[in-house]
Amino acid sequence: MGVLEIGRGMGVTLSKLFQKPVTVSYPEQRATIQPRFRGRHVLTRHPSNKPGEPGLEKCIGCSLCAAACPAYAIYVEAAENDPAHPTSPGERYASVYEINMLRCIFCGMCEEACPTGAVVMGNEFEMADYRYRDFVYSKEDMLVGVTGSVPQRREAARKGKPVRLGFQVPDGVRPELEGVKYE
Amino acid sequence: MPHWLIEVIVVLLKGVGVAFALLTTFAYMTLVERRLLARMQIRLGPNRVGPGGLLQPLADAIKSIFKEDLRITRADQLVYTLAPLIAITCALAAFGGLPAGPPNSFFGANPWVYSLDVGVLALLALTSMGVYGIFLGGWASGSKYPLLGGLRSAAQIISYELGMGLSLLGLLMLVGSTSFRDIVAWQGAHGWMIVFQSLAFVTFLISSFAETNRTPFDLPEAEQELVAGYLTEYSAIKWALFQMAEYVNMITASALMSTLFFGGYKGPQFLNALIPGISEWPFIWLILKIAVFLFVFIWVRATLPRLRYDQLMRFGWKLLFPLALGNTMFVAFYLAYLKSWGLWPLGVVSLLGVVALIAGSDRVRPLWNQPGVRITDEAARLPGGD
DSSP, rough: OHHHHHHHHHHHHHHHHTOOOOOOOOTTTTTOOOOTOOOOOEOOOOOSSTTSSSSOOOOOOHHHHHHHHOOEEEEEEEEHHHHHSSSSSSSSEEEEEEEEEOOOOOOOHHHHHSSSSOEEEEOOOOOOOOGGGGGGHHHHHHBBTTSSSSHHHHHHHTTTSSSSSEEEEETTOGGGGTOOOOO | HHHHHHHHHHHHHHHHHOOOOHHHHHHHHHHOOOOHHHTTTTTTOOOOGGGGGTTTTHHHHHHHHHHHHOOOOTHHHHHHHHHHHHHHHHHHHHHSSOOOTTTTBTTTBBBSSOOOTTTHHHHHHHHHHHHHHHHHHHHHHHHHHHHHHHHHHHHHHHHHHHHHHHHHHHHHHHHHHOOOOHHHHHOOOOOOHHHHHHHHHHHHHHHHHTTHHHHOOOOOOGGHHHHGGGGGOOOOOHHHHHHHHHHHHHHHHHHHOOOOOOOOOOEEEEEEEGGTTTTGGGHHHHHHHHHHHHHHHHHHHHHHOOOOHHHHHHIIIIHHHHHHHHHHHHHHHHHOOGGGGGGGHHHHHHHHHHHHHHHHTTTTTTTOOOOOOOHHHHHHHSTTTT
C-alpha cells in the first residue's frame, strides 16, 4: 500500500462525498423491489365468467404445499365442494388454509408444489406485528382481493386511512398474480 | 476582592468553558462524523432525531446516561470506575494549555486557561497520561480480553508516543522554546512551521492518528480480534466517557497540529488589507484549522482499512521512530554547523524527505509488512512440507 495508492483511495472517498446518496428513506419513500420478490402469499382465483361475481378459487385442497413446505408453516384442511355452488373447480376445496408467517421462510416451495397455481408469493413485505397469534394468516388474509397484510389493514383502520403498501414494482406484477391489484 | 481571587475565578470559568466547549464539540463531532462517513459511502446517515438529525447527540447522551450500567462481579470496582474518569480528565485538561488568540484579546482576558513555559511537554505528558485510563480500564474489568486489549493498547500508545515526541524536537530546537505562545510568535515571524519541518509534520500526523486510536490505527477497539479490547466490559456512561476521551484527544491533536505546524491562532496576513486586524482575532483561525484536521481524521477513517497489530508495531518502531530520530539529528546538525545558510535549505531538505518517503513507500513496506515470508520459511522447515 504505497502512499500514492492511499492518496488515490482518499480521492475516491472524497469524490463520493459529492455524490447523491442512494439511500431510500423507507417509510416516506416507497421501496422499489424486483418483480420476482417473494413476499406475502396470495391465494389466486380463476377468472370469473359471470360479471360481478368472483371467480372460483384455484386451490383444490390437495395439501401438496403443506407437504412441500420445509418449515411446516402451512396447514390445509380440505372439504367436499357443494355441486350447486362450488368454491373451486375440483371435487374438493380448502375449507381451512392457514400459513404461519412466523415459520414461513419465504422459499417459494409451496408455489413450486402447487398443481393449480393457487398459492403464489406476492410482493408485499410489511408484516411486522406485536402478537404471535396474529401471524397465522388464514384464507381471508390471502385470497385475491385482499389488499395489504393483517398489520397493514389494522394500521389503516386505526388511522382511518387507506391501506398503504410498502413497495413499488417497476415492471408490473407477475402474470400468475392475475386478479391481484397492486398500486 | 483581592486580585489573585479574581484571577482564580476567571481561570476556573475559562476552564469550565473549555470543558463545556470540548464536550459539545465531541457530541456534535459524533454526528458530523456519522453524517460525513455516510455521505462518503453514498448513504444518508442519521437524520431522524430532530431536523436533519441535529438532536441525535442529545438522544445518544440521554441513552448512555440512563442505560443500565452493568456491575461486573470480578471487576475491581474502584479502578473500574476511575479508569474512564482518568481518561476523560487527562483529555480535557490537556486542551487548556493551547493559546487560541493573542494575549488579552478575549474581553481583556487571555484566551487560554493556563500557559506554561513547558507548554508542549506538559501537553504531551497530559495526553499520554490517558493511556492509564485505557490500561487500568482493561485491567480492572477482571476479564481476559480487556486485559489483553489494555496491554496491547498501552504498548501501541507508548510506542507511538516516542515518534510523536521525537518529531517535535526539531521544531523545538528551531524555535528555542517549548511555550506555545513562543512557537506561534516564531511562526508569525518566519512562516508556518510546515514549510521548514514537513517531514516532522508527516511523522507527527501519523503518530497522532495512532495516539488518538483512530483508523487505521484503531486497534484498541479491534472487535474482530479482541471482542472490543479494553472496552469490552464497559457499558452505558462509562463507555461513553471512554469514547468522549478519544474524541477530545482527537480535537486536542488537531489543535496541536494547527498550533505547532500551521501558525496557530494567527490567520493569513493578507486578509489584514481587507479587514484590519482580522488575522489576530482570537478563536476563529484556530477553530477553522482544527475543523480542517478533524475532517482529515474522518476522511482517513472513511478510506483506510485497519492495520494488523504486528504491522502497526513494526511500522512504528522500524519506520516512524528512525525517521523522527533522523529528522531530529539532522536539525540539530544543521543548527549547530550550518545556521548561517538561513532556514530555507532546511525546509527544502525536509520536503525532499517527504517526497522520498512517498516515492519509496512501496519499497520500504517490507519493513513493517512481510507478506508470506515467514509462512514459507516455516513451511520449508517442516519435514515433508512443501
